[in-house]
């Protein structure tokens with residue numbers, strides 16, 4: 001698909017045309033990755049963060065947030081719950097930190113999980129920018145996948161969303177390093193950001209393609225009242241409807257351009273519509289990340305306002321999702337790590 005074609009699809013309006021776009025993407029999904037949904041149990045390990053991204057509710061300078069960090073036993077117990085519940089994979093996510101203590105604790109969690117699940121549980125990390133050495137240590141300890149959103153592929157927009165000590169090139173290099181080391185690499189962007197244009201989103205899709213990305217997680221940007229970016233755009237209903245629709249269009253177009261990648265139907269979609277994640281699956285996504293963090297910590301890990309499922313425990317989340325997905329006529333791929341087809345093809349080709 002050319003740049004112009006992608007931009008045209010992202011600019012589509014009107015219910016009939018959109019239904020048609022989602023149906024095309026769904027047909028491609030059915031053909032390439034099947035009508036299967038892969039679960040990744042999400043564990044929010046800590047909201048302590050050294051970074052200060054202008055959009056994020058747990059940024060360093062937000063003094064209204066009560067900070068928490070799970071101990072390694074708590075993380076391992078949650079991950080083992082997911083394994084028992086037949087999830088093929090978990091995601092360990094947290095604010096960014098690079099102290100030796102933090103690096104070692106992640107290593108400890110990874111090796112314990114490898115041993116206790118006999119390597120059956122695929123572990124994804126989403127722990128921000130780290131050195132090559134750290135990424136290597138975590139890979140050696142048992143991590144297989146890494147999620148690091150580029151947030152936007154437009155360096156000028158990236159600069160407007162972050163303070164001066166954040167650097168687009170560093171983030172980009174982290175993605176390249178992860179790929180070089182042999183991780184399955186996921187990235188993504190926020191959709192509906194202030195100052196973001198359809199041209200930017202078009203470039204984002206091309207970025208995923210040119211970077212040979214295996215997994216994509218895109219979500220609508222949702223303002224958090226205690227952040228500097230929230231002042232840039234009031235969270236109006238129009239803005240929310242735009243972000244939801246554009247989020248779905250981005251999923252559909254990404255599926256058309258990159259048929260064999262894994263695409264997440266993110267929780268931020270659910271924050272904008274009670275059936276947001278189902279709509280994401282219908283637009284071409286094939287991964288869902290049920291939150292399995294202990295409910296007593298969830299309210300302190302709010303990247304944006306209106307995070308859904310704050311009070312549902314992991315078992316309730318599983319049951320709720322199971323019935324929603326069955327109603328769509330899709331199958332949940334239990335006990336399957338769901339390695340992205342794109343990764344298998346890419347590595348077989350020696351890339």
Ligand code: SAH
Pocket residue numbers: 055056057093094095096126127128129147148149151189190219220221222223224268303304305
């Ligand atoms: N600290 C790590 C992982 C946690 S943040 C990191 O930054 O990579 C995970 C993701 O949450 C970010 O990549 C960002 O895309 C998303 N996020 C943060 N604030 C958000 C907001 N206000 N609306 C939607 N997504 C947001």
Ligand code: SF4
Pocket residue numbers: 049050051052053056057058059060094095096128303
């Ligand atoms: Fe920290 Fe990630 Fe939030 Fe940025 S987006 S402030 S790195 S948790």
